[in-house]
Amino acid sequence: MTVWREAVGTPAARVEGPAKVTGRAGYTYDRPVTDPAYAFPVQATIARGRVASIDSAAAAGVEGVLAVVTHRDAARLADTGDAELAVLQSDEVGFRGQFVGVVVAETPQAARYAAGLVRVEYEQRPHDTELRADRPGLYAPEQVNGGFVSDTDEGDVDAAMEAAAVTVDRAYTTPMEFNSPMEPHVSVAVWDPGERAPGGGFAEGARLTLFDSTQGPHVVRSTLAQVFGLPPERVRVISPYVGGGFGSKGMPHAHNVLAALAAWAVPGRPVKLALTRQQMFALAGHRTPTIQRVRLGAGADGRLTAVAHEVVEHTSAIKEFAEQTAVGARMMYAAPNRRTSHRLAALDVPVPSWMRAPGEAPGFFALEVAMDELAQACGLDPIELRARNDPEVDPESGRPWSGRHLVRCLREGAARFGWAERTAPGTRLVGRELVGLGVAASTYPYYRLPGSRAVVEYEGGGRYTVRIGAADIGTGAWTALTQIAADALGCRLRAVRVEIGDSDLPAATVAGGSSGTTSWGSAVVAACRAFRHVYGEQPPAGAEAGADMPDDPDAERFAMHSFGAQFAEVRVDADTGEVRVPRMLGVFSVGRVVNPRTARSQFIGGMTMGLSMALHERGVLDHRTGHVINHDLAEYHIATHADVVDVDAVWLDEEDVHAGPLGARGIGEIGIVGAAAAIANAVHNATGVRVRDLPITPDVLLR
Amino acid sequence: MIPFEYLRAGDPAEAVAAVAGRPGAAFLGGGTNLVDHMKLGVAGPDLLVDVSRLPLDRVEETAGGLRIGAAVRNSDLAAHPLVRERYPVLARALLSGASGQLRNVATTAGNLLQRTRCPYFQDVTTPCNKRVPGSGCSAAGGYTRYHAILGASEHCVATHPSDMAVAMVALDAVVAVLGPGGARTLPLAELYRLPGDAPQRDTVLEHGDLIIAVELPHLPFARRSAYRKVRDRASFSFALVSVAAALDLDGGLVRDVRLALGGVAHKPWRATRAEAELRGGPATEDAFRRAAEAELAAARPLPGNAFKVAMTRNAVVATLRALAEEGR
Numbered sequence A: 001m002t003v004w005r006e007a008v009g010t011p012a013a014r015v016e017g018p019a020k021v022t023g024r025a026g027y028t029y030d031r032p033v034t035d036p037a038y039a040f041p042v043q044a045t046i047a048r049g050r051v052a053s054i055d056s057a058a059a060a061g062v063e064g065v066l067a068v069v070t071h072r073d074a075a076r077l078a079d080t081g082d083a084e085l086a087v088l089q090s091d092e093v094g095f096r097g098q099f100v101g102v103v104v105a106e107t108p109q110a111a112r113y114a115a116g117l118v119r120v121e122y123e124q125r126p127h128d129t130e131l132r133a134d135r136p137g138l139y140a141p142e143q144v145n146g147g148f149v150s151d152t153d154e155g156d157v158d159a160a161m162e163a164a165a166v167t168v169d170r171a172y173t174t175p176m177e178f179n180s181p182m183e184p185h186v187s188v189a190v191w192d193p194g195e196r197a198p199g200g201g202f203a204e205g206a207r208l209t210l211f212d213s214t215q216g217p218h219v220v221r222s223t224l225a226q227v228f229g230l231p232p233e234r235v236r237v238i239s240p241y242v243g244g245g246f247g248s249k250g251m252p253h254a255h256n257v258l259a260a261l262a263a264w265a266v267p268g269r270p271v272k273l274a275l276t277r278q279q280m281f282a283l284a285g286h287r288t289p290t291i292q293r294v295r296l297g298a299g300a301d302g303r304l305t306a307v308a309h310e311v312v313e314h315t316s317a318i319k320e321f322a323e324q325t326a327v328g329a330r331m332m333y334a335a336p337n338r339r340t341s342h343r344l345a346a347l348d349v350p351v352p353s354w355m356r357a358p359g360e361a362p363g364f365f366a367l368e369v370a371m372d373e374l375a376q377a378c379g380l381d382p383i384e385l386r387a388r389n390d391p392e393v394d395p396e397s398g399r400p401w402s403g404r405h406l407v408r409c410l411r412e413g414a415a416r417f418g419w420a421e422r423t424a425p426g427t428r429l430v431g432r433e434l435v436g437l438g439v440a441a442s443t444y445p446y447y448r449l450p451g452s453r454a455v456v457e458y459e460g461g462g463r464y465t466v467r468i469g470a471a472d473i474g475t476g477a478w479t480a481l482t483q484i485a486a487d488a489l490g491c492r493l494r495a496v497r498v499e500i501g502d503s504d505l506p507a508a509t510v511a512g513g514s515s516g517t518t519s520w521g522s523a524v525v526a527a528c529r530a531f532r533h534v535y536g537e538q539p540p541a542g543a544e545a546g547a548d549m550p551d552d553p554d555a556e557r558f559a560m561h562s563f564g565a566q567f568a569e570v571r572v573d574a575d576t577g578e579v580r581v582p583r584m585l586g587v588f589s590v591g592r593v594v595n596p597r598t599a600r601s602q603f604i605g606g607m608t609m610g611l612s613m614a615l616h617e618r619g620v621l622d623h624r625t626g627h628v629i630n631h632d633l634a635e636y637h638i639a640t641h642a643d644v645v646d647v648d649a650v651w652l653d654e655e656d657v658h659a660g661p662l663g664a665r666g667i668g669e670i671g672i673v674g675a676a677a678a679i680a681n682a683v684h685n686a687t688g689v690r691v692r693d694l695p696i697t698p699d700v701l702l703r
Numbered sequence B: 001m002i003p004f005e006y007l008r009a010g011d012p013a014e015a016v017a018a019v020a021g022r023p024g025a026a027f028l029g030g031g032t033n034l035v036d037h038m039k040l041g042v043a044g045p046d047l048l049v050d051v052s053r054l055p056l057d058r059v060e061e062t063a064g065g066l067r068i069g070a071a072v073r074n075s076d077l078a079a080h081p082l083v084r085e086r087y088p089v090l091a092r093a094l095l096s097g098a099s100g101q102l103r104n105v106a107t108t109a110g111n112l113l114q115r116t117r118c119p120y121f122q123d124v125t126t127p128c129n130k131r132v133p134g135s136g137c138s139a140a141g142g143y144t145r146y147h148a149i150l151g152a153s154e155h156c157v158a159t160h161p162s163d164m165a166v167a168m169v170a171l172d173a174v175v176a177v178l179g180p181g182g183a184r185t186l187p188l189a190e191l192y193r194l195p196g197d198a199p200q201r202d203t204v205l206e207h208g209d210l211i212i213a214v215e216l217p218h219l220p221f222a223r224r225s226a227y228r229k230v231r232d233r234a235s236f237s238f239a240l241v242s243v244a245a246a247l248d249l250d251g252g253l254v255r256d257v258r259l260a261l262g263g264v265a266h267k268p269w270r271a272t273r274a275e276a277e278l279r280g281g282p283a284t285e286d287a288f289r290r291a292a293e294a295e296l297a298a299a300r301p302l303p304g305n306a307f308k309v310a311m312t313r314n315a316v317v318a319t320l321r322a323l324a325e326e327g328r
């Protein structure tokens, strides 16, 4: 069933664009609140141990300081089950950079200065932050992110490898990476205290309003309500504008709790907290480093008989997050013998979390470079190799695909990109530059998360308001939802106003898993239909109807994934090994594209992040101290404009009839998947050097 | 709030007196380095004497050369027609540094005196002999990708980060200083120190010494000069290694040459050994390579930056090769 009329599929301009470019869009820190105070954290300078003593006298004496809060006097939380969020509840230190205190002052400058004067003595214990494949204590998590099993084993991989005519057996690594959204993590906490309980607890009647830069106001609300022991209706989270998140704002982090604790300590004062860029490296999540062994076995014709993808990665000793790095290998290629596994090292490191395409982004670097190695070993064109191994049905579940168009993406891209000009590795020298082309496949699952609800109200005068507590973190979701509502109501785009970014609005799932537009969008479609069903085309002013996101029966019957083909041209300086990427092209199959303008920027944004992952990004953990030593954007490199020359994305004109009422599978993350592999494969084509460890820096290619 | 006073000096003498009279005082140029350090706790001056608006913002022609005021902005200097014409190496070096926004603010003197980007120096939670003498050097045994291969000591292996200074050292620039004891000049190459056992001192300047100008001598063959910066991304990153070179050819022979290296030492590294090898010899790739190798014979790379030796050699060869080709 389809609903689109004029708006869906048209490149509508962002509804919030004018507010953003004219500076009227109020981001969290700029929220006017009455008489704000400012918080600045005190962070642990050891990676493991306990706080032995704290001397806050000097800090407390600084002019303008209102409170210095530490584990000794912070209000007690109701639920400390999540150690990341159990802020200032004990003297234990689980990683360097963890909060051990917070200063609240009249100005941000006073708070920061005073925080530097808090003297903390530690009882240090030996720490361990180093990930190695051969280290003791690696364990299989019960499940990995996304709810997948940790390990799978089908057939007999070892025997198949033994018997295979051609094999690849290699280790690939990716470093610790950081989401680094432009807007840092910011929380403004306002308490309406009700009765203060003895002992500083959060008693009857207390209400918390949190202005927060988040990907999910409802998730923050429900989580914090539990942490503080408040009924959810007494917590409100507001965040209409968010300056990027890439997953790092997908779930609440410690700073949310710290802001609320800081505000609780200064009754009557709202408290603003913005993490500095340096603090974000310890407190806003990161992508785990990975060590991945990929084994491929194939016949001489390149037909795969075995695929094994075994991953070693880290989590924090205080909280488990298991990136699902090998999960994509379960469905990608047809091979009768398949094995995947995840092993974690629980280290004294900050808590890893979601970063754009968790799982697929690092996993497809390894898998798709390995496929390139296999193509080389078989003497096959890498596109042909992938075509030969394109499975008829999902190898993992046996279900039919709702639409698998990988090979079409590859062939379409090959034609557009000039793939035929590709020469043998290391043979194309232009001036002093080695030129090469590379390709990689990309995929991302279709997630539709249950739990969203939308409400439609007729305001009179031909105008409708649609309410849903969703989040637009710069993706264009706000615009897409407006388009979807306009079509579903059968009215003009400008007749619809969508309200998002507030937990007082109907429940909505997190902006994550590329699921926002599809999940929220189907709730919006359902609500609009319910509205028309009750009120018809001539509703009275004030008429209102709502609906929950309907179930998706096809989700059980089909394997639903988006696919893509990533192409890259690289030029490698023959003298210095510097790699530049003059051209990238992505061809994607994602079901219906709701808004080509914002979709394109999602794709090319993802590809740019993939380029950055390929060539630049590397968090350097100093194992002696346990912290990321290049913790600012001068030293932690992200691709600059000069690195990103011509990145283009196109997509197949299609609709996935099994993917809910919109026929769309989600677009936010697939752009990064495979991009780094395409670049690494192009580097091999240019130079003949196979790089299996990211990032590909000049020293690696120096001759 | 970190309390400090701010004074906008009316003339150079007033600025010198203000700083010389107070141990905790510092000159303020564009502030792009110093103010960062104040935020990070690396520096804590109690008086900032702003010299960015002193009338030292002119580029003047001298006998065949140029005199560059200490307050001339990096962008203005890079765009100056005489710089572009006579010293392209300097214009290129400036434009390869930092970002457009930073160059609009950064001053000539501030650029010369910017401090190392060693991450441990910038992180007050780690030991660093340059920041806290005697506390130890965290880079030893740590992250050394951007650290020195030449002239380092056991006390400090940091590099000087300026691109502009590398070009100026190649051009035999002279620095004009006004100090509490009066005015003096010294070759830029002698302004900088090697770390030795006092890495806290980047230069030979004393407290209260104000740089007022940089003089570039007449050097006609610098019209054929180039700056090559090898880096981890295409812009807005510090040099892994860099090369400033000017080449004077006499047919197939090297009549004269200027060569300086960045990203390899505690100071912009004038490659005098390589220059001596090259002078009078053939302008061939082999000769360029031998000269680079002669200079790098003294290199002592660290675990983590051994690649810099080959990278520097290749960058030197590539830069000289391009200049030689330009001359044919």
Ligand SMILES: Cc1cc2nc3c(=O)[nH]c(=O)nc-3n(C[C@H](O)[C@H](O)[C@H](O)COP(=O)(O)OP(=O)(O)OC[C@H]3O[C@@H](n4cnc5c(N)ncnc54)[C@H](O)[C@@H]3O)c2cc1C
Binding pocket: A634, B026, B027, B028, B029, B030, B031, B032, B033, B034, B035, B051, B070, B074, B096, B097, B098, B099, B102, B105, B106, B107, B108, B109, B110, B111, B112, B113, B114, B115, B161, B162, B163, B164, B209, B210, B211, B212, B236, B237, B238, B239
């Ligand atoms: C993110 C980033 C990237 C950068 N990338 C590069 C790069 O790639 N290449 C590069 O070369 N640089 C780079 N820089 C550094 C930049 O060039 C310097 O910060 C700038 O040149 C310093 O000039 P300023 O006028 O702002 O100095 P300030 O910060 O004002 O001062 C620096 C020092 O000089 C002293 N001082 C200033 N004027 C005088 C004077 N007249 N006499 C005596 N002492 C004086 C100050 O007391 C201070 O100690 C980068 C900086 C940043 C922040």
Ligand code: SF4
Binding pocket: B116, B118, B119, B120, B121, B127, B128, B129, B130, B131, B136, B137, B138, B139, B140, B155, B156, B157, B158, B199
């Ligand atoms: S190299 Fe120099 S600046 Fe860096 S930590 Fe060592 S002493 Fe400090």
